[in-house]
Amino acid sequence: xxxxxxxxxxxxxxLQTRIIVxxxxxxxxxxxxxxxxxxxxLLVVLxxxxxxxxxxxxxxxxxNRRLAMYALSxxxxxxxxxxxxxxxxxxxxxxxxxxxxxxxxxxLKLAAGVIYxxxxxxxxxxxxxxxxxxxxxxxxLALVWATDIGAYFSGRAIGGxxxxxxFSPNKTWAGLVGGVALTAVVSYALHIYWGLPFYxxxxxxxxxxxxxxxxxxESWLKRKAGAKDSGTIFPGHGGVMDRLxxxxxxxxxxxxxxxxxxxxxxx
Numbered sequence: 001x002x003x004x005x006x007x008x009x010x011x012x013x014x015l016q017t018r019i020i021v022x023x024x025x026x027x028x029x030x031x032x033x034x035x036x037x038x039x040x041x042l043l044v045v046l047x048x049x050x051x052x053x054x055x056x057x058x059x060x061x062x063x064n065r066r067l068a069m070y071a072l073s074x075x076x077x078x079x080x081x082x083x084x085x086x087x088x089x090x091x092x093x094x095x096x097x098x099x100x101x102x103x104x105x106x107x108l109k110l111a112a113g114v115i116y117x118x119x120x121x122x123x124x125x126x127x128x129x130x131x132x133x134x135x136x137x138x139x140x141l142a143l144v145w146a147t148d149i150g151a152y153f154s155g156r157a158i159g160g161x162x163x164x165x166x167f168s169p170n171k172t173w174a175g176l177v178g179g180v181a182l183t184a185v186v187s188y189a190l191h192i193y194w195g196l197p198f199y200x201x202x203x204x205x206x207x208x209x210x211x212x213x214x215x216x217x218e219s220w221l222k223r224k225a226g227a228k229d230s231g232t233i234f235p236g237h238g239g240v241m242d243r244l245x246x247x248x249x250x251x252x253x254x255x256x257x258x259x260x261x262x263x264x265x266x267x
Contacts, residue, residue: 055112060109075091140247164216230242
């Protein structure tokens with residue numbers, strides 16, 4: 001999520017729209033995460049296919065966009081509550097779909113999008129199904145949201161030196177610090193009131209940095225493509241990738257941490 005360089009008088013309506021849409025998206029994600037099952041799976045499928053479509057557009061692989069979406073649909077279907085769910089089979093099928101797209105498209109760009117869209121989908125479904133999954137998934141979402149919100153408002157209020165102007169002209173070091181700080185506060189609150197393990201509070205700090213790196217990576221893709229947003233589906237926010245750029249790298253890393261913790265209990 002890009003930070004505006006500075007608040008301007010003509011942008012109050014845009015900010016209001018951004019807040020309203022953002023709140024609606026958060027409510028939808030929380031409801032789907034709470035109920036889990038088919039509702040969460042459907043939301044994740046829409047998320048992954050939206051990311052795949054926008055990735056194809058940003059990387060100039062429009063011709064085989066539908067092919068990649070169809071290929072990704074196979075592992076997404078296997079991840080459903082009526083099939084294997086979030087499993088190593090789903091991971092294998094994501095990699096298989098990426099290989100198929102690479103051969104058919106004769107390019108690694110579109111195949112990379114299958115992995116970019118598929119891994120966070122698998123990770124989110126996996127996190128919901130583990131012990132204490134609602135809390136872990138809530139924390140994963142909350143740390144990304146807190147990073148975005150903290151970076152957005154501290155960047156507007158403070159400004160200052162640019163974080164990576166070659167990738168995103170509006171992001172600032174103040175925004176990064178503000179995002180990390182708010183993430184730490186939110187994670188600590190989850191530790192105090194809902195029993196989030198303290199080591200996850202500590203991990204929230206580097207994960208907030210990873211969320212910002214995901215944001216910068218998407219900004220780099222848009223700059224290469226000459227696009228302001230990855231799409232137009234969400235008023236005030238742009239596309240699916242614009243809304244989820246921080247979650248895309250964070251969710252798989254959190255899932256890997258939880259899997260490693262589970263495997264350690266078996267040894």
